[in-house]
Amino acid sequence: MSDEAQSRVNDFVVKLANVNGTGSASANSLFMKSIFRMGIPVMGKNYFPSNIQGLPTWYEVRVTRDGHTARSGNVDLMVAMNAQTYREDLAEVSPGGYLLYDSTWPRSRDLVRDDVTVLGVPLSGLCNEHFDGARARILMKNVCYVGALAALLDIDLDVIRALLEQTFASKKSLVAFNLSAIQLGYDYARENFDCPLPLRVEAMDQTAGKVMIDGNTAAALGCLYAGATVGAWYPITPSTSLMDAFKAFCHRYRVDPDTGERNFCIVQAEDELAAIGMVLGAGWNGARAFTPTSGPGISLMNEFIGFGYFAEIPAVLFDVQRVGPSTGMPTRTQQCDLLACAYASHGDTRHVLLFPSDPAECFETAVQAFDLAERLQTPVFVLSDLDIGMNDWMVPELAWDESYRPDRGKVLDAGQLEQAKEFYRYRDVDGDGICYRSLPGVHPKGAYFLRGSGHNERAEYTEDAGEYQALVDRLQRKWDTAKSMVPEPAISDSGNQLAIISLGSCDGAVREATEQLGRRGVALDYMRIKAFPFGSAVQEFIDRHERLFVVEQNRDAQLRTLLVNELEPDMTKLVPLLHYSGLPIDSRFIIEGIEAFIAKGVAA
Amino acid sequence: MSFIRKPKIVYKGQRTNALGLTRRDYEGGMSTLCAGCGHDSITTALVQAFFELDIEPHKVAKLSGIGCSSKTPAYFLDSAHGINAVHGRMPAVATGANAAARDLYYIGVSGDGDSLSIGLGQFAHAMRRNLQMLYVIENNGVYGLTKGQFSASADIGSKAKKGEVNEQRPIDPVKAALALGGSFVARAFSGDKEQLVPLLKAGIKHNGFAMIDVLSPCVTFNDHEDSTKSYAHTRQFYHPAVHADFIPPAQPIEAGGDEGGVLRVNLHDGSQLLLRKVAPDYDPHSRAGAYSYLDECEKRGEIVTGLLYIEEDRASMHEISQTAKQSLRDLEYDKLNPGAETLKALQSRYR
Numbered sequence A: 001m002s003d004e005a006q007s008r009v010n011d012f013v014v015k016l017a018n019v020n021g022t023g024s025a026s027a028n029s030l031f032m033k034s035i036f037r038m039g040i041p042v043m044g045k046n047y048f049p050s051n052i053q054g055l056p057t058w059y060e061v062r063v064t065r066d067g068h069t070a071r072s073g074n075v076d077l078m079v080a081m082n083a084q085t086y087r088e089d090l091a092e093v094s095p096g097g098y099l100l101y102d103s104t105w106p107r108s109r110d111l112v113r114d115d116v117t118v119l120g121v122p123l124s125g126l127c128n129e130h131f132d133g134a135r136a137r138i139l140m141k142n143v144c145y146v147g148a149l150a151a152l153l154d155i156d157l158d159v160i161r162a163l164l165e166q167t168f169a170s171k172k173s174l175v176a177f178n179l180s181a182i183q184l185g186y187d188y189a190r191e192n193f194d195c196p197l198p199l200r201v202e203a204m205d206q207t208a209g210k211v212m213i214d215g216n217t218a219a220a221l222g223c224l225y226a227g228a229t230v231g232a233w234y235p236i237t238p239s240t241s242l243m244d245a246f247k248a249f250c251h252r253y254r255v256d257p258d259t260g261e262r263n264f265c266i267v268q269a270e271d272e273l274a275a276i277g278m279v280l281g282a283g284w285n286g287a288r289a290f291t292p293t294s295g296p297g298i299s300l301m302n303e304f305i306g307f308g309y310f311a312e313i314p315a316v317l318f319d320v321q322r323v324g325p326s327t328g329m330p331t332r333t334q335q336c337d338l339l340a341c342a343y344a345s346h347g348d349t350r351h352v353l354l355f356p357s358d359p360a361e362c363f364e365t366a367v368q369a370f371d372l373a374e375r376l377q378t379p380v381f382v383l384s385d386l387d388i389g390m391n392d393w394m395v396p397e398l399a400w401d402e403s404y405r406p407d408r409g410k411v412l413d414a415g416q417l418e419q420a421k422e423f424y425r426y427r428d429v430d431g432d433g434i435c436y437r438s439l440p441g442v443h444p445k446g447a448y449f450l451r452g453s454g455h456n457e458r459a460e461y462t463e464d465a466g467e468y469q470a471l472v473d474r475l476q477r478k479w480d481t482a483k484s485m486v487p488e489p490a491i492s493d494s495g496n497q498l499a500i501i502s503l504g505s506c507d508g509a510v511r512e513a514t515e516q517l518g519r520r521g522v523a524l525d526y527m528r529i530k531a532f533p534f535g536s537a538v539q540e541f542i543d544r545h546e547r548l549f550v551v552e553q554n555r556d557a558q559l560r561t562l563l564v565n566e567l568e569p570d571m572t573k574l575v576p577l578l579h580y581s582g583l584p585i586d587s588r589f590i591i592e593g594i595e596a597f598i599a600k601g602v603a604a
Numbered sequence B: 001m002s003f004i005r006k007p008k009i010v011y012k013g014q015r016t017n018a019l020g021l022t023r024r025d026y027e028g029g030m031s032t033l034c035a036g037c038g039h040d041s042i043t044t045a046l047v048q049a050f051f052e053l054d055i056e057p058h059k060v061a062k063l064s065g066i067g068c069s070s071k072t073p074a075y076f077l078d079s080a081h082g083i084n085a086v087h088g089r090m091p092a093v094a095t096g097a098n099a100a101a102r103d104l105y106y107i108g109v110s111g112d113g114d115s116l117s118i119g120l121g122q123f124a125h126a127m128r129r130n131l132q133m134l135y136v137i138e139n140n141g142v143y144g145l146t147k148g149q150f151s152a153s154a155d156i157g158s159k160a161k162k163g164e165v166n167e168q169r170p171i172d173p174v175k176a177a178l179a180l181g182g183s184f185v186a187r188a189f190s191g192d193k194e195q196l197v198p199l200l201k202a203g204i205k206h207n208g209f210a211m212i213d214v215l216s217p218c219v220t221f222n223d224h225e226d227s228t229k230s231y232a233h234t235r236q237f238y239h240p241a242v243h244a245d246f247i248p249p250a251q252p253i254e255a256g257g258d259e260g261g262v263l264r265v266n267l268h269d270g271s272q273l274l275l276r277k278v279a280p281d282y283d284p285h286s287r288a289g290a291y292s293y294l295d296e297c298e299k300r301g302e303i304v305t306g307l308l309y310i311e312e313d314r315a316s317m318h319e320i321s322q323t324a325k326q327s328l329r330d331l332e333y334d335k336l337n338p339g340a341e342t343l344k345a346l347q348s349r350y351r
């Protein structure tokens, strides 16, 4: 085998173009999982419309022996199942690549390109001959192309069989049904093409101890393990599946087997204003409570978020970010709510934000968020995005430390209240800006009447200028305390002059880009911000470097704006590198951006 | 302006309740409302109701939105926690609070602006969930705190202080509650404590959402001639349809049922309501009947009051959700966390 061909084993991208509502999602996930089961690292991204049936949808699978977690920016094999998008799908294929299409009907004039090998498989024809009923034919057409891909890419049929047996464990007849569709495609490809293609898979052992899980499911597990008991929400893509998952886990693990009693309460609220109100009510009353939402929900929650900040009530919000505002691109990913969350509401308000970079971190961060919210007595935001929340990522299996106990923060119990001479809800006894709270119903001495802005140390109503100012100054002290409580940035620093600052779901693309640029002689350090407020490590990293590319997924450089606003950096050092198409960022974008910047500097 | 603590005066021979507490133990800070404001009378009635029910004050959670009415939780039960939330959104806070700890009594105080305009949605949905709480609307037909604009409960033809006449149909919280499936629907008048106190007690003990619309004149902005929410107008057209007497569980109780104009209703905790019907054929168990009775009286300009509708056995939010009997906030962490082994096992389907 030539080096060229060898270089493509376990290292290529397959993109599948489908029509939504045709059942392609399960076929595509079968395809990806079968490669994962062969021990080969994979990445899968789903690009779907805000629609139930009939619009274009794509699924991108990157087979990546080196374990990259982001898009590369290339497409090596396109499975073009949607005639509406033939033209753009063909255009996207990298030179030397392949396109597979349904050749039941004459080949479209849109499907001609000299540097792409076009493979026709009469999928509809095969399925129409073999299966009865319109729906079965449509569904099996998808399974059939998985069969063809298995032949073309050398995927182990036994692995596919095992997966189908597992998926349809309760409906055995479906296993044979699906397998026959796989076989149809497989046999056709073997008979008509030179199988396997130079792009192909070869079993590895790189997925042991790994799982493929989406961030919303992992975050829901985090809520379950953190001991959250109250969840309130209003459905919105891409956050809905978080509450769906939490609900499913609760029904499995939180129902008393003897009494049927449920150790949780999930309320589907009338809107997001109500959802956050419920979370604050529950937090005030001492339960761990959360709400998952997305940008439009955050907008609606603003008044209450400020109330939570001033009244100092623990709350956890998951903002699974999507392109905004309103509709149009609600099913596309972005990191566009940083500023909206950091300074949400009216008055002097600032909020703790956490930025998980993948589903495994969604799990950990969810647990951290509840501890931080209770320690700091304030709303805490977990900012993930559609890419992390809804795509299956390969991550190390989630593990739980049995010694974990929830950190409830400074809460006085009945005994302590009984002992206390007087109770001051808002007095900074310890000098860290965090006061002691009491829960309703615990002891008469703990009672207070809670309001938004106008309260003194005893939580009594005041419009006194000095008392108000003392309150907001103390909240500022608490903010400074938060800097040392939130997760530190992840830093890799080899003393280079150039560096990247990034966050969240950009991580995989950034790491791949720094590796590749390093091989091309551009050495970069990297700091991944994991939380807001920024601690001193962030300022120091910026100070140490001459030029820092701030890589993020929004148009307005929101992370850069936060850095400039909150720290004292030399602004000219911070070069924005912004990806905001609605698709997840790819490594090529970063590489090209940095190379272009350097070339410009050399030319100048 | 600041909070004014009321001095605690204890004198000999002061009446105490079964807990040995005096009425003063059920009071709060000094009211800062206008002298004569209807809301203050409701506060007094609430103090009396809680006192007479022998409820430990700190086992109550008080909630309100924003408005003159919503300030009043500061003026009763000062050893109970309270939350003065944001405008129109108290029902959501109450829902979450109740979700977390079902073992407390919840009382929400709202205004006609707070519940019928900005908060109409939350008001409706708390009712739909049959959240267990007493929900009092202190209804004066205006926005008191923002100085006298018409609210959604202003009647057609009612005149504002500055002369403007309201032409829009009012939203009647009682009719709304009937239509939205409210399980306890009552109207009262702040000026009639005899009627109000037993209604409040019944509402506190009701297993679900007890809505009481209390006409509560605003002396500063809506108590003039040609206002239909003035003391004078309310007194003149006020029409009690059903009078409720509240009988606590300790007293001997007779079987429920209708006996010549007196209806006995058993409440969940063993207490009983004696409903004396001024209109003899009025049926507080008939939603449609209540609605058409209201309609008829309205045509004559009468303001119907009393416990107008009750459904004792509608499932409440927690019953529908099958929530644990023990308050969720008190559950041991061990009961909530499925453990490391389970986490390992459940991930097999992600491989």
Ligand SMILES: Cc1ncc(C[n+]2csc(CCOP(=O)(O)OP(=O)(O)O)c2C)c(N)n1
Pocket: B066, B067, B068, B069, B070, B087, B110, B111, B112, B113, B114, B115, B138, B140, B142, B143, B144, B145, B146, B151
């Ligand atoms: C979001 C918001 N909008 C407007 C206001 C201003 N505001 C305060 S109280 C009030 C009306 C209160 O009317 P009502 O509930 O009838 O109470 P009342 O004062 O009459 O007892 C308004 C509009 C506010 N506090 N918040």
Ligand code: SF4
Pocket: B032, B033, B034, B036, B037, B038, B039, B068, B069, B140, B144, B145, B217, B218, B219, B220, B221
């Ligand atoms: S303005 Fe009206 S509602 Fe407000 S306190 Fe005065 S009388 Fe009462």
Ligand SMILES: [Mg+2]
Pocket: B067, B111, B112, B113, B138, B139, B140, B141, B142, B143, B144, B151
């Ligand atoms: Mg009013």
